[in-house]
Amino acid sequence: MSGSMEFLLWTKGPMFDIAIAIFAIGLLVRITEIFMLGRKKNFAEARAGEWGPGFRTMFTRTVADPGTFQRAPFNVVVGWVWHIGFLMALLLFLPHIALIESLTGLSWPALPNPVISLVTSVTLVALIATLVHRMTHPVKRRISTVEDYLVWAVVFAVVLTGWLAYYRLVNPYPLVLGMHILSAExxxxxLPFTKLTHIFTTFIARWYNGAAFGRKGVQS
Amino acid sequence: MSELTLERGLAAFRAEVDGPVAAFFSSCVHCGICAQACPFYLETGDAKYTPILKLEPLRRVWENDFTLWGKIKGLFGLNHKVTDEMLAEWEELLYDSCSMCGRCSMVCPVGNDLALMIRKSREGMVQAGHAPEGLIAASVRAIQTGSPMGLQWKTLAVQIQHVQTSSGLEVPVDKEGAEYLVLLSSMEIINFPEYLEAITKIFDHAGVTWTLSTQCFEATNAGIQIGNKDIAAQLVERVVAAAEKLKVPKVISPECGHAFTAIRWEGPNLIGRPYPFRVFHIIEVLDELRAAGRIKTEGMETDRLSMHDPCNLARKSGVIQQQRNLMNLVAENFVELKEHGKFQWCCGAGGGVSSNERAEPLKMAAFKRKKAQIEEVNPERMVTMCATCRTQLEEGLEEFNMEIPVVGLTEMIAEHLVEKN
Known part of the structure; x- marks a missing residue:
């Protein structure tokens, strides 16, 4: 018991600081790299401004166009389900809100625990479905790299350990909670060194896309 | 050609990496949705034609040379380098199986503009000596003769004579101070001579002053299709010089998709300065004349017509409503293809695919997507406004024994002009 408690304290203490530092510095470098590269001046006469269409695409690209939805419904639906499930568990589970409050002072109402546990279960099933899809769909199998499977494993571990900790399915409790915190770390x-960067850069990418098309008179 | 090397290629790839490229590659999650927007993947079922995979050389250059993480990996020899063999393999993916139609750029969930990155990648491919023969030949002809098909002014002069005889109207040549300089495409001059007669009639009807230039009549830009900025800039400079010499305030790009994006969007950036004139696609000009009440038509087409939006005109240039306004002017039974406008499907021939002879089987495979769309609405004729699309539609429909004639929108408008007294 004492060993698992030490492990938990380590994940909450020094390891937490290390993880936050690597995350923050790594992400800052990554974003700086993008903005330092910038864009060349565009001399072609624009049909419209860039900012409006750019911002619109930042949001609208979250929803697939009807044709794409019809051609790849599994991809779209399962992607949506697990992203929303992950975000709900991350942001609306009481202990997570307490952690965010202790770090930032901000807090908001939580969802009841049974709801979160249901959402988490659905997320786990959806994540397994994405893995099966990745290993079986010809396109996904062809373009997948080691990184894709590594990132999947880490995300799955975060959700699974959280679910195991909630149901007290591993003993002692500090061990499973420590595993959950460590996998999140x-x-x-x-995050800054893998495709997880998309959590932040997708909004930059979408802006550039919307701006480039918008300038030519098309809302992308 | 001996100086084209992997090193030059890599330098050209590096020169193309900018903020958007870095943001795009940072965001890709390998979801594969782009494949669902690509006619070359959908109609062959071969996963190697997945758009994001076509960009792997550029992605590697970005990761290895433009990210701290990539540089650290490089120190330990853990990075994946771009090799000459790799580029040789990718030549088919970047040229034969991509028309730069930009549909993938519209559906990527993280917002990657994949078509833009294909265009950029081709710059590296040319410098590395991995561009298709057909496109090299077209580029050389364009630089040497002014036309990618080697067409000369004397051929056009003969056509001008025919048009003048048959219409009884003058085709203005080298008229200083006209409102519009009209450019043509060689494909159009050879395959669709009716276009020149159509604009001659329409402009006479609407009282528009215009001119051709003996100095430069070609609007297409082989440099953009192959991916070479030097060639592309030279071809743009010829248009600029001709327009400046004739002191025209406006230049018209013909019924050709890529010619329009080349001169309208890339041109000023290729030469590094804004133009002293404005650029329009012929369809934009016709719709402006329509809106101003300067085009008076009579009679309507009564058969069932559908329309193919050229990618370069609609999705990539925002000319979507104009062709519909013009259709409604002269067609009473116009039906849209199901996915049209900015979500239309490519005919399969654009982006240099049609100038690349060895890509013929892929070009015809990609056409099957368009064919399926056409079958869905079962029109009696198709209307379009790009000579490359039109040729591809005609060839493709014939290949599949579908008796659906294809007409150019400009000609169709010309046929309905109210006769002058």
Whole structure:
């Protein structure tokens, strides 16, 4: 018991600081790299401004166009389900809100625990479905790299350990809670160096896309 | 050609990496949705034609040379380098199986503009000596003769004579101070001579002053299709010089998709300065004349017509409503293809695919997507406004024994002009 408590305290203490530092510095470098590269001046006469269409695409691209939805319904629906499930569990579970409050002073109402546990279960099933899809769909199999499977494993571990801790399915409790915190920290550390960066850069990418098309008179 | 090397290629790839490229590659999650927007993947079922995979050389250059993480990996020899063999393999993916139609750029959930990155990648491919023969030949002809098909002014002069005889109207040549300089495409001059007669009639009807230039009549830009800025800039400079010499305030790009994006969007950036004139696609000009009440038509087409939006005109240039306004002017039974406008499907021939002879089987495979769309609405004729699309539609429909004639919108408008007294 004392060993698992030490492990938990380590994940909450020094390891947490290390993870946050690597995440913050790594992400800052990544975003700086993008903005330092910038864009060349565009001399072509614009049909419209860039900012409006850019901002619109930042949001609208979250929803697939009807044709794409018809051609890839599994991809779209399962992607949506697990992203929303992950965000709900992350942001609306009481202990997570307490952690955010202790760090930032901000807080908001939580969802009841049974709801979160249901959402988490659905998320786990959806994540398994994405893995099966990745390993079986010809396109996904062809374009997948080691990184895709590594990132999947880490995200899955975060959700699974959280679910195991909630149901007290591993003893002693400090061990499973420590595993949950550690896997979340590994995710933070990997974030700036893997496709997890999209959590932040997708909004930059979408803006550039919307701006480029918008300038030519098309809302992308 | 001996100086084209992997090193030059890599330098050209590096020169194309900018903020958007870095943001795009940082965001890709390998979801594969882009494949669902690509006619070359959908109609062959071959996963190697997945758009994001086509960009792997550029992605590697970005990761290895433009990210701290990539540089650290490089120190330990853990990075994946771009090799000459790799580029040789990717030549088919970046040229034969991509028309730069931009549909993938419209559906990528993280917002990647994949078509833009294909265009950029081709700059590297040319410098590395991995561009298709057909496109190299077209580029050389364009630089040497002014036309990618080697067409000369004397051929056009003969056509001008025919048009003048048959219409009884003058085709203005080298008229200083006209409102519009009209550019043509060689494909149009050879395959669709009716276009020149159509604009001659329409402009006479609407009282528009215009001119052709003996100095430069070609609007297409082989440099953009192959991906070479030097060639592309030279071709743009010829248009600029001709327009400046004739002191025209406006230049018209013909019924050709890529010619329009080349001169309208890339041109000023290729030469590094804004133009002293404005650029329009012929369809934009016709719709402006329509809106101003300067085009008076009579009679309507009564058969069932549908329309193919050229990618370069609609999705990539925002000319979507204009062709519909013009259709409604002269067609009473116009039906839209199901996915049209900015979500239309490519005919399969654009982006240099049609100038690349060895890509013929892929070009015809990609056409099957368009064919399926056409079958869905079962029109009696198709209307379009790009000579490359039109040729591809005609060839494709014939290949599949579908008796659906294809007409150019400009000609169709010309046929309905109210006769002058």
């Amino acid at each position: 590994i995710m933070l550390i990997l």
